[in-house]
Amino acid sequence: xxxxxxxxxxxxxxxxxxxxxxxxxxxxxxxxxxxxxxxxxxxxxxxxxxxxxxxxxxxxxxxxxxxxxxxxxxxxxxxxxxxxxxxxxxxxxxxxxxxxxxxxxxxxxxxxxxxxxxxxxxxxxxxxxxxxxxxxxxxxxxxxxxxxxxxxxxxxxxxxxxxxxxxxxxxxxxxxxxxxxxxxxxxxxxxxxxxxxxxxxxxxxxxxxxxxxxxxxxxxxxxxxxxxxxxxxxxxxxxxxxxxxxxxxxxxxxxxxx
Numbered sequence: 001x002x003x004x005x006x007x008x009x010x011x012x013x014x015x016x017x018x019x020x021x022x023x024x025x026x027x028x029x030x031x032x033x034x035x036x037x038x039x040x041x042x043x044x045x046x047x048x049x050x051x052x053x054x055x056x057x058x059x060x061x062x063x064x065x066x067x068x069x070x071x072x073x074x075x076x077x078x079x080x081x082x083x084x085x086x087x088x089x090x091x092x093x094x095x096x097x098x099x100x101x102x103x104x105x106x107x108x109x110x111x112x113x114x115x116x117x118x119x120x121x122x123x124x125x126x127x128x129x130x131x132x133x134x135x136x137x138x139x140x141x142x143x144x145x146x147x148x149x150x151x152x153x154x155x156x157x158x159x160x161x162x163x164x165x166x167x168x169x170x171x172x173x174x175x176x177x178x179x180x181x182x183x184x185x186x187x188x189x190x191x192x193x194x195x196x197x198x199x200x201x202x203x204x205x206x207x208x209x210x211x212x213x214x215x216x217x218x219x220x221x222x223x224x225x226x227x228x229x230x231x232x233x234x235x236x237x238x239x240x241x242x243x244x245x246x247x248x249x250x251x252x253x254x255x256x257x258x
Contacts, residue, residue, distance in 0.1 A: 008046075008207070012045050012046065015041070015044075015045050016042060016045065016046075016054065016207070016211065017211070017214050018041075019037065019038055019041030019042055020038065020058060020211045020214045020215055020218065021214045021217065021218040022037060022041070022218065023035075023036075023037035023038045023041070023218070024058070024062055024214065024215045024216075024217070024218030024219040024222065025218040025219070025221055025222040026222065026238055027062055027066070027218070027219055027222060028218065028219040028220065028221065028222020028223040028224075028225075028226065029222040029223070029225060029226050030226075030235055030238070031066065031175075031176050031179050031180075032158045032161075032162055032179055032183070033158060033238060033242070034058075034059055034062055035055055035059050035154075035155045035156045035157075035158065036116055036156050036158060036159070036242060036245075037238075037241075037242070037245070038051075038054075038055040038058075038059065038155075039051055039052065039055060039112055039154055039155055039156055040112070040113075040116065040242065040245030040246065040248070040249060041245065042054055042055060043109065043112065043249060043252070044245075044248060044249075044252075047105060048105050048108040048109055048112070049100060049101070049105070049108065049199055050204060052100065052108075052154065052155050052194070052199060053194065053199045053200050053201070053204035053205070053207075053208065054204065054207050054208045054211070055155050055208065056155065056187070056190060056191050056194060056199075056200055056208055057191070057200075057205065057208035057209050057211070057212065058208055058211045058212055058215040059155065059183075059187050060184075060187035060188060060190075060191055061212055061215065061216075062215055062219055063180065063183040063184040063186075063187045064184050064187070064188075065219060066176075066179070066180035066183065066184065067180040067181050067183075067184035067185075068180075069180065070176070070177045070180065074177050075177070075180070075181050077177075078174075078177050078178050078180075078181040079181060082140075082178055082181070082182070084137065084140040084141070084144070085139075085140040085143070085144045085164070085182070086144075086181065086182055086185060087144075088140060088141055088144030088145055088148060089144045089147050089148040089151065089157060089161075089182060089185075089186055090148065090185060090186060090189045091148060092144070092145050092147075092148025092149050092151075092152060093148045093151040093152040093157065093186055093189045093190050093193060094152065094189050094192075094193045095148075095149075095152060096148065096149045096150075096151070096152025096153050097152035097153070097190060097193035097194055097196075097197050097199075098152075098193065098196070098197050099152070099153060100152070100153060100194070100197055100199055101197055101198060101199065103153070104256065104257065105253075105256050106252075106253045106254070106255070106256030106257035107253065107257070108153070108154070108253070109249045109250065109252045109253030109256065110249075110250060110253035110254070110257075111150070111153050111154055112153075112154040112156060112246075112249050113245075113246040113247070113248075113249030113250040113252075113253060114246070114250060115150055115156070115159055116156070116159070116242050116243075116245065116246035116249070117242075117243055117246035117247065117250070118159075119159035119160075119162075119163070119242075120239040120240070120242045120243045120246065121243070122163070123235075123239050124236065124239050124240070128166050128167070129163065129166070129167040130167055130169075131164070131167040131168050136168065139164060139167065139168070143160050143161075143163070143164045146160045147159075147160035147161055147164075148186075151186055151190060152190070152193065155190060157182075157183075157186055158179070158183065161178075161179060161182055161183075162179070165178060165179070
């Protein structure tokens with residue numbers, strides 16, 4: 001790895017570490033939202049493509065931690081039940097990742113910002129779609145395609161996955177396990193795809209690797225407080241924060257395109 005990838009101004013390094021701590025804490029507390037928060041925060045202090053490269057390694061390790069926390073038998077059960085959704089997500093992450101370097105920065109910001117705001121507003125409004133058992137195969141393909149496409153472009157495929165789990169009324173324990181497997185496998189594919197695309201390279205990887213320390217600290221603290229946390233109020237507050245972050249990304253995207 002090239003140490004030059006760590007040579008950033010001190011204020012930006014402080015901001016990047018702070019964003020990673022916050023994002024990993026939220027991940028530990030509620031099980032998702034780490035790449036959304038990281039992408040929103042990092043893209044405010046660096047180019048979108050560099051922000052995506054920076055979040056890949058810490059997100060991968062956090063997701064693997066979440067995947068293995070419930071044990072391998074639970075992970076295997078999730079793969080057996082959700083294999084179709086998982087397959088579609090992984091395929092489209094790999095395909096969409098190859099488009100990143102050909103998109104203008106403004107488009108990248110809009111692709112990230114708009115889904116974050118839509119997801120947040122839908123959750124705040126309390127709308128909960130319902131998917132009947134006989135419609136699962138269609139939802140697996142349709143929502144999996146959307147999640148994979150978003151994930152390949154921005155590193156964020158949590159919002160469609162969370163909405164999908166709400167729509168099939170997955171129990172809390174199962175939902176956490178499914179998210180762990182989907183995010184863990186997706187993060188691995190994302191990393192391999194962006195090594196191929198050139199987004200993750202010897203120049204960009206060192207910063208992401210260095211963020212493993214604040215990631216572990218934030219995730220550990222988040223999991224410690226998980227049982228004591230009023231998750232509904234906390235999640236609602238985080239959704240408002242994500243709306244602000246998403247609006248900022250849209251502002252930057254429109255500015256770049258203008």
